[in-house]
Amino acid sequence: MHTSTSLAGRNANRGSQMQQLLQPQPFMVPSPGSTVYGSGGVAYTLGPPIKEGGFAMVYEAIDEFGNPVALKVLKPSADAVGLHQQWTHEHTLFLKLRHPNVVTIYDAFGANFLLFLALERAHGTIGDEVRQRGPMPEWRAREVARQLLFGLNFVHSHGVLHKDITINNVLVFNNPLTTTFKISDFGISRDLFTPWAMQPPELNNAIFPLPEILLQEFGGSSIRSDLYHLGLVLLFCLTGQLPWHEGTPQEQINAAALNGAPRQQAEALRTPFSAFVAVLLRRHADFRYQSALDAWRALKFIPAS
Structure with a gap:
C-alpha cells in the first residue's frame, strides 16, 4: 500500500500523512521497477539510479502518461524536520525559478516515508x-x-x-x-x-x-x-x-x-x-x-x- 502527500495539500488527512513523513525512518533504497504515487495519484515507475549524492539519490523514472522524468529522493535524516525544510526549500525554488536554463520541476510529494521531487530528465x-x-x-x-x-x-x-x-x-x-x-x-x-x-x-x-x-x-x-x-x-x-x-x-x-x-x-x-x-x-x-x-x-x- 502506498501513501501519497502533496506539499500543497492542506486537508487534515494529508497533514497527518506528512507528520508520518517527519518521523525518522530507515532509508529503504527504492528498487527499479517499483512504483510510487505523486500528487493527484499519478504513478511513477522507477528505473535505474542516475546518481547519488550526500543528501539524495536520483532515479530515471516514467510517469503513467509515458513521460520520462528524473525522480530525486532525499535520504532520511535524524533531523527529520530539517530534511522536510530542505525539501520544501528546493521545491519552492524550482517553482520560483522558471527559466530556459534552469531544470523544470513537475511534482513534489511524499510516498512510502520518503520525499520526492519529479524533474525533467536530461540526456x-x-x-x-x-x-x-x-x-x-x-x-x-x-x-x-x-x-x-x-x-x-x-x-x-x-x-x-x-x-x-x-x-x-x-x-x-x-x-x-x-x-x-x-x-x-x-x-x-x-x-x-x-x-x-x-x-x-x-x-x-x-x-x-x-x-x-x-x-x-x-x-x-x-x-x-x-x-x-x-x-x-x-x-x-x-x-x-x-x-x-x-x-x-x-x-x-x-x-x-x-x-x-x-x-x-x-x-x-x-x-x-x-x-x-x-x-x-x-x-x-x-x-x-x-x-x-x-x-x-x-x-x-x-x-x-
Whole structure:
C-alpha cells in the first residue's frame, strides 16, 4: 500500500500523512521497477539510479502518461524536520525559478516515508559529455558560458545563490538542432536576502572548493562564488580535467585552490576565452567579474579563437 502527500495539500488527512513523513525512518533504497504515487495519484515507475549524492539519490523514472522524468529522493535524516525544510526549500525554488536554463520541476510529494521531487530528465551531465567525447571545442564552451550566465543572472536576480554549480549539476538536453545546458540541484543554495546570522552553516563542495570559504580574506560567499564555480566548469570543458585528480587528498585540493592553480591552468591555455575563464577563477572575489551580467558583457566582445 502506498501513501501519497502533496506539499500543497492542506486537508487534515494529508497533514497527518506528512507528520508520518517527519518521523525518522530507515532509508529503504527504492528498487527499479517499483512504483510510487505523486500528487493527484499519478504513478511513477522507477528505473535505474542516475546518481547519488550526500543528501539524495536520483532515479530515471516514467510517469503513467509515458513521460520520462528524473525522480530525486532525499535520504532520511535524524533531523527529520530539517530534511522536510530542505525539501520544501528546493521545491519552492524550482517553482520560483522558471527559466530556459534552469531544470523544470513537475511534482513534489511524499510516498512510502520518503520525499520526492519529479524533474525533467536530461540526456546527461556536462561531466558525462566531456568524459565521453573529450575536451570541447572553444565555440561550444563559449555557448555553455553564454547559457549558464543567462541562467545565473536570472537566479541571482531572484535572490538565490546556488553554491553548487559543478560538472554534475549542469545538465545537457540534446535537441535536433540545438543543445541546452541547464542548472540543477538547489539543495545547498542560499537566500541572498536573508541575514547571514539566520543562514545555515557554510557548506563547501569537496571537489569544487571555494577559496572564500576556505579563507575568509578572499571575500566570503556571494554571487561571485557561483561565477568561480562556473569557471571550474568551463576549465573542465576546455581541458577535460580539473586542476586536481580524482582521489586527491582534500588537503591538497584545498591548497591548490588557495594557491590559484585553477586560474593558472586557464591562463596557460593562452586564448582570449581562456583569459576570460581565468578572471572567473581569481581567488579573491573582488577581482572576478562582479555579476553574471558583467561577465557576459565582457565575453560577448571577446573574439572567437
